[in-house]
Amino acid sequence: MNTRPAANDIVVVGAGIVGACCALALRKRGxxxxxxxxxxxxxxxxxxxxxxxxxxxxxxxALPGIWKQVPxxxxxxxxxxxxxxxxxxxxAPWARRFLREASEARYPKxxxxxxxxxxxxxxxxxxxxxxxxxxxxxxxxxxVSLISGPAxxxxxxxxxxxxxxxxxxxxxxxxxxxxxEPAVGPAYSGAVLVKGQARTLSPGRLCKALAELAVRRGARxxxxxxxxxxxxxxGLPQVVLPHETVTADRLVLAxxxxxxxxxxxxxxxxxxxxxxxxxxxxxxxxxxLVFTRPGVxxxxxVLDPRLHFIVSSMQDGIRAAGTAEFAxxxxxxxxxxxxxxxxxxxxxxxxxxxxxxSQWMGTRASFPDSVPVIGPIPGLERIVAxxxxxxxxxxxxxxxxxxxxxxxxxxxxxxxxAAYRPDxxxxxxxxxxxxxxx
Numbered sequence: 001m002n003t004r005p006a007a008n009d010i011v012v013v014g015a016g017i018v019g020a021c022c023a024l025a026l027r028k029r030g031x032x033x034x035x036x037x038x039x040x041x042x043x044x045x046x047x048x049x050x051x052x053x054x055x056x057x058x059x060x061x062a063l064p065g066i067w068k069q070v071p072x073x074x075x076x077x078x079x080x081x082x083x084x085x086x087x088x089x090x091x092a093p094w095a096r097r098f099l100r101e102a103s104e105a106r107y108p109k110x111x112x113x114x115x116x117x118x119x120x121x122x123x124x125x126x127x128x129x130x131x132x133x134x135x136x137x138x139x140x141x142x143x144v145s146l147i148s149g150p151a152x153x154x155x156x157x158x159x160x161x162x163x164x165x166x167x168x169x170x171x172x173x174x175x176x177x178x179x180x181e182p183a184v185g186p187a188y189s190g191a192v193l194v195k196g197q198a199r200t201l202s203p204g205r206l207c208k209a210l211a212e213l214a215v216r217r218g219a220r221x222x223x224x225x226x227x228x229x230x231x232x233x234x235g236l237p238q239v240v241l242p243h244e245t246v247t248a249d250r251l252v253l254a255x256x257x258x259x260x261x262x263x264x265x266x267x268x269x270x271x272x273x274x275x276x277x278x279x280x281x282x283x284x285x286x287x288x289l290v291f292t293r294p295g296v297x298x299x300x301x302v303l304d305p306r307l308h309f310i311v312s313s314m315q316d317g318i319r320a321a322g323t324a325e326f327a328x329x330x331x332x333x334x335x336x337x338x339x340x341x342x343x344x345x346x347x348x349x350x351x352x353x354x355x356x357x358s359q360w361m362g363t364r365a366s367f368p369d370s371v372p373v374i375g376p377i378p379g380l381e382r383i384v385a386x387x388x389x390x391x392x393x394x395x396x397x398x399x400x401x402x403x404x405x406x407x408x409x410x411x412x413x414x415x416x417x418a419a420y421r422p423d424x425x426x427x428x429x430x431x432x433x434x435x436x437x438x
């Protein structure tokens with residue numbers, strides 16, 4: 001196996017939306033950047049999301065009272081949550097921590113951390129795309145959160161978090177909803193409108209465009225399977241590929257659900273035996289269904305908050321995305337989860353043509369507090385974490401890239417990095433990196 005000295009490079013493992021934004025932010029500061037991924041850019045979890053880009057998407061999943069809803073979700077085959085019961089013991093510790101994060105003392109702090117990170121998303125994307133053909137992939141939008149019955153209380157946690165932090169909301173009646181989204185059917189009595197958002201017409205193409213811009217601006221890209229991570233005799237991180245080993249000055253781990261597994265490849269090092277870092281991450285699988293000849297269109301991102309799925313018009317058709325499935329990474333996809341979205345979306349859009357569809361599954365990396373880890377790994381300061389963005393990767397990626405570049409450059413990040421520290425979770429009683437990627 002050949003070892004190529006590249007100690008001046010910042011190596012980014014992962015060419016999803018987070019890795020692409022890290023590469024662009026690092027190149028803007030003049031760092032030599034080498035991006036490595038087993039796939040082409042934008043073909044992992046970044047490919048399949050709902051395309052929402054919003055400074056107001058900072059409501060954590062763990063909210064007060066959520067425990068009351070979980071049994072009903074699990075019992076309903078059409079519900080938004082599924083657990084592979086063969087793997088339930090592995091996910092139980094994460095679930096216990098998740099429920100603790102729903103306390104009155106914790107969830108507002110988690111929302112604040114999300115809000116600070118997500119704030120620069122639209123302006124940063126527009127800056128990166130300005131002057132390129134890809135700027136058409138980003139359009140102004142609103143979130144249309146549909147109402148099935150009585151208007152929701154604006155004092156409910158999800159809405160109060162937004163209003164207290166400055167979101168512009170409006171409650172629409174049925175006629176006003178029809179003016180904005182005429183394709184939405186009569187099952188809905190109105191909507192709550194969240195203004196000041198954007199959306200992408202193709203998440204995968206946007207990610208590819210950003211990666212191409214990074215390469216045009218001097219970054220290198222290598223498509224290869226990363227077999228592990230190690231340190232050389234001088235403490236520099238090395239990325240082990242099938243036919244070579246790449247040495248880096250800094251290593252940015254932006255490999256989503258596979259990031260913890262790469263850290264675990266370091267556990268055999270004697271110098272790391274004393275590390276006691278816990279990273280309670282799970283691989284949360286999501287599905288989407290694209291109606292490729294829909295016959296109708298939407299002007300904004302449209303959410304059914306009761307059934308927990310979101311629908312948007314994209315370049316390839318109308319995409320419905322949603323559901324959370326907890327299962328190991330090596331479990332095969334259960335595309336019945338995607339097909340559930342067909343009937344749900346037709347209930348929202350009665351004139352939708354459901355005859356021609358394409359389906360997809362991808363794995364999100366999720367922490368129980370809905371906040372990613374960003375920053376140097378304690379005891380491994382040359383390895384920088386940038387993963388765990390759960391449902392909000394498209395919106396959190398620009399801020400993550402800016403923070404990573406500032407940290408590596410020795411500057412003060414635009415927001416306090418303490419809330420995203422990899423060691424913010426309690427230490428485990430067993431040494432090493434602990435988490436579940438699925």
